[in-house]
Amino acid sequence: MTSESEIGPGTPGPIFVLGSASPARLRILRAAGVEPVVRVSDVDEDALLAALPDSTPAGVVVAELARAKAEAVAALPEIAELAGSGSAVAVIGCDSMLHLGGRLLGKPHTPERAVAQWSEMRGRSADLLTGHHLIRLDRPATAGGTSSTTIHFAAADDHVIERYVASGEPLQVAGAFTLDGLGGWLVERIEGDPSSVIGIGLPLVRTLLADVGLSVTDFWRH
């Protein structure tokens, strides 16, 4: 769990708020020169999914979840008040799911579901979708988008799948795999942006920041 960074008077320069509990998203941003303020949304993703019509396109589903997370964090009192801080303030929410065989899959949570999912996806390809929603607070504007990266999975044998699931890693990540962990042994290749697969698509966030009048370089700590 990441610690929630302190903010307040004297917080230097533009403020990037990551509305996510994901250590992967935080790691991606830090490695890319951004030290975000972290706040976790309390969005009930299952309830939101249940409320969406079955006909909702997969890219819209993850975009709607991302929007709900960003809006929940932007509404937190200590975040909302940043609008008057004199700094540029961007809040981002994200949501990743795997689009496999026409179904949208989140985190498997149980070993049984992870094994079943790997038995279906091994040797095949699927699209990892990550919805993004950006809210600028100091000069109200929003921008959103969904990145899609095609993942080509290895034709892993039962033993490897069982050992991978037993590691626990696939249970708490969208699509039951990681690109940057043990799962890396089981991804043959990808077509698209690797950061999107891990949790936040840097090239897309760069364009979303531009859409709300900000440059990604404003947030670089280097």
Ligand SMILES: Nc1nc2c(ncn2[C@H]2C[C@H](O)[C@@H](COP(=O)(O)OP(=O)(O)OP(=O)(O)O)O2)c(=O)[nH]1
């Ligand atoms: N390290 C790593 N994590 C991954 C990868 N693919 C997916 N994930 C993680 C990132 C997210 O933490 C999680 C996707 O689930 P969600 O989009 O619902 O986010 P999560 O519930 O973790 O946090 P949030 O809802 O944003 O507070 O799966 C990967 O390739 N590498």
